[in-house]
Amino acid sequence: MTKSETKVPPNLLKGESVWRQLAGYIEVPWVRCLSLVLFGVGVHLPSLPGQFLWDDVALIRDNPFIKSPALILEAFRHYLFPDSYSGHYRPVQTISYIFDYLVWNTEPYGFHLSNVLWHVLSGVLLYFLLCRILGSLDKRWSEKSDWANGRLGSSAVAFVLALLWVVHPVHSAAVDYVSGRADSLSFFFASGGWLLFLRAHDPLRAWVRRGLFALAILSALLALCSRESGCLWVFVFLFYLFVFDRKPTLRTKFLVLSACLAVVALYVGLRQLPESRPENVRSVSFTPAMRGVLMLRALGDYGGLMVFPCRLHVERSVFEPASARNPANLRDLVTSEYLSITGVALLGVLAFGALRKGDGQAIRIFGATWFFVTYLPISNLFDLNATVAEHWLYLPSVGFLMFLAGYFIEMPVRFGRYATGFATIAVLALSARSAIRSSDWADPETFFRKTFAAGGSSSRIGVNLAVIYAMQGEHAKAEAVLRKVLQVCPDFPLARNNLGIALSQQGKTKEAETMFATASNSTAGKSSGYPRTWEAARNLARLRHRENNDAAAFSIMEKARRDYPGTWDLISFEAQLMRETHGSGAALSIVKSFVDDHWWHARASIALGGLLMEVGDLAKAEVAFQNASMLDVHSVEALNWIALLNMRQNKLEDAYKIQQRAISRHPDEPQQYLLLSAILEKMGRTAEAKTAINRVGYLRTLARLQPTAD
Numbered sequence: 001m002t003k004s005e006t007k008v009p010p011n012l013l014k015g016e017s018v019w020r021q022l023a024g025y026i027e028v029p030w031v032r033c034l035s036l037v038l039f040g041v042g043v044h045l046p047s048l049p050g051q052f053l054w055d056d057v058a059l060i061r062d063n064p065f066i067k068s069p070a071l072i073l074e075a076f077r078h079y080l081f082p083d084s085y086s087g088h089y090r091p092v093q094t095i096s097y098i099f100d101y102l103v104w105n106t107e108p109y110g111f112h113l114s115n116v117l118w119h120v121l122s123g124v125l126l127y128f129l130l131c132r133i134l135g136s137l138d139k140r141w142s143e144k145s146d147w148a149n150g151r152l153g154s155s156a157v158a159f160v161l162a163l164l165w166v167v168h169p170v171h172s173a174a175v176d177y178v179s180g181r182a183d184s185l186s187f188f189f190a191s192g193g194w195l196l197f198l199r200a201h202d203p204l205r206a207w208v209r210r211g212l213f214a215l216a217i218l219s220a221l222l223a224l225c226s227r228e229s230g231c232l233w234v235f236v237f238l239f240y241l242f243v244f245d246r247k248p249t250l251r252t253k254f255l256v257l258s259a260c261l262a263v264v265a266l267y268v269g270l271r272q273l274p275e276s277r278p279e280n281v282r283s284v285s286f287t288p289a290m291r292g293v294l295m296l297r298a299l300g301d302y303g304g305l306m307v308f309p310c311r312l313h314v315e316r317s318v319f320e321p322a323s324a325r326n327p328a329n330l331r332d333l334v335t336s337e338y339l340s341i342t343g344v345a346l347l348g349v350l351a352f353g354a355l356r357k358g359d360g361q362a363i364r365i366f367g368a369t370w371f372f373v374t375y376l377p378i379s380n381l382f383d384l385n386a387t388v389a390e391h392w393l394y395l396p397s398v399g400f401l402m403f404l405a406g407y408f409i410e411m412p413v414r415f416g417r418y419a420t421g422f423a424t425i426a427v428l429a430l431s432a433r434s435a436i437r438s439s440d441w442a443d444p445e446t447f448f449r450k451t452f453a454a455g456g457s458s459s460r461i462g463v464n465l466a467v468i469y470a471m472q473g474e475h476a477k478a479e480a481v482l483r484k485v486l487q488v489c490p491d492f493p494l495a496r497n498n499l500g501i502a503l504s505q506q507g508k509t510k511e512a513e514t515m516f517a518t519a520s521n522s523t524a525g526k527s528s529g530y531p532r533t534w535e536a537a538r539n540l541a542r543l544r545h546r547e548n549n550d551a552a553a554f555s556i557m558e559k560a561r562r563d564y565p566g567t568w569d570l571i572s573f574e575a576q577l578m579r580e581t582h583g584s585g586a587a588l589s590i591v592k593s594f595v596d597d598h599w600w601h602a603r604a605s606i607a608l609g610g611l612l613m614e615v616g617d618l619a620k621a622e623v624a625f626q627n628a629s630m631l632d633v634h635s636v637e638a639l640n641w642i643a644l645l646n647m648r649q650n651k652l653e654d655a656y657k658i659q660q661r662a663i664s665r666h667p668d669e670p671q672q673y674l675l676l677s678a679i680l681e682k683m684g685r686t687a688e689a690k691t692a693i694n695r696v697g698y699l700r701t702l703a704r705l706q707p708t709a710d
Helices: 018-027 029-047 055-061 075-078 090-105 108-137 154-167 169-175 178-200 206-226 228-244 249-269 286-306 323-324 327-337 338-355 362-377 398-410 415-439 444-453 459-471 476-487 495-505 509-526 536-545 552-563 568-582 584-597 602-612 618-631 637-648 650-667 670-683 686-709
Strands: none
Touching: 029 108, 029 154, 029 169, 029 362, 029 459, 055 108, 075 090, 090 108, 090 178, 090 206, 108 154, 108 169, 108 362, 108 398, 154 398, 169 178, 169 327, 169 415, 178 228, 178 637, 206 228, 206 444, 206 495, 228 249, 228 362, 249 536, 286 338, 286 362, 286 398, 286 602, 338 362, 362 398, 362 509, 398 618, 444 459, 459 476, 459 552, 459 568, 476 495, 495 509, 495 536, 495 552, 509 536, 536 568, 552 568, 568 584, 568 602, 602 637, 602 686, 618 637, 637 650, 650 670
């Protein structure tokens, strides 16, 4: 940014009308950036107090890889989800959670705030990137606006496009949903890398240019490690470089191509680091003709969402397997073909706009290419976990908006002000819709209830709604929802497992056992694409244990451990069974074996320390607890155990120091002061022990008053 760009335009000094002065301020880059931030944060404010829901539980609350900065490098050796039920390799997303956890512990507000910040910063970078791209695609298009004649310059259009993108409600699942952060991370690093590359071509010192190129390469790698869509960014960038960018020489372009290929090769190499790889299992086999139809339907649905984002429900379906198998529902399939017609129409508009001559043709070609190339991977030509998902539009939506901008610049000057007014109304309307949608993420019950009411009747939504009913004790309602899900997806293991739980809570033990058994037998080979599918085996083993049939329970758990290696919840449950039936020594062997192979698992290290204490090996127990304390920077359980160990060995000064560390981690937890009081009492420091006890009373009183204050 040059100094001239940051100066207030001269018309602000001439006493012109309020409209002209406002228009002049809009030309100032920092005002535009501030506007993007304010609008972006404002429309997503309702989500900030929201709770964790859906995949947030696995990725944040139960994720062992985000508990300590010591695990940053370890994140590159694992898939995104701890139990590796999918092939998502996104170490940068995990690392971003590490820093959130370090600052916010498990407070959802902080994680939501980070999501919003990543999104608005991506919007700011998009603005600067579009300023560069739009100006280079049409050299005749002035950068500055002619407000007197209602003619917007390229930088003003870039701002409007970035603003529309920032406030568009279709991005809600990528911003308001903590687990959807991968989209904004990849966008931020990819657009930042592109800008660094463009900046490196400006007249600069050689060492500065080399540094910018190096940062651009690093940023590209971070984008790839944030989300798989980073590969699409590379393709779009290379398309622009070779087709539209006239500044670099052909030799330079091929050098850049080589660098991009090297980055992608490095990324592919990093993807080989995870030790366990999930199976790629096809859930539904589509014929090529059916895939073509689904592609058009999805295109029609996405086009409708971009223009009129009314009914939003995260993941959508343009195909129902049950309807395809049932001839009686053929009429429903036929009536749904309006999406295919819409898709064909949108495809025609894109093709017509790209072929139509005019000042905006280059922008339309680039916008249409951006949209279509980034749409292809989500078009159902390949196997996906849904036929349509709103957050998949995070990257294609930029191309869609650019395509529209290509028509805008060809509009007659007399329509300029009308177009500006329409854009203003669009920004306000989309902002209002985004704010309303953002409020839906307040808590799991609100989210799933409103999503279901808006038409989000996918199998995963149905299962989560049933879980909400079960948590409220309405097991009959949960059973009804889950049976409907199984009518559509009879092999869905999570539905079978949760139906088994609902049935067992109603005393229907036999049918519950059947559900657990079928889910347990099918999940290993057919359902690697679903989370926590091992729960069915654990639930079945728990039923056998309650029937005092421990031999059957151990047999089930042994098979489950083979099917789902490295799953701590299974190891923990089996160790508990062994401890109850054969003693601590028997349980110690399997827990120690797990910890040896999974040194990064804090909860497993705590369990190991507890078993070592029970068998009398206090020295090794303390080492295990120290490791656990290092692996979770906010947990106090390991520190409490170390303090108790030191008390048992009469190392009171050491126990006191350790407990002070625990209090520094959780200063508002009464239990920590109780243990401190016991240590001080044993040290003979009675007055200090009494002060600690008084602190316990104060905190408990404060906790009782808190609901009243709310």
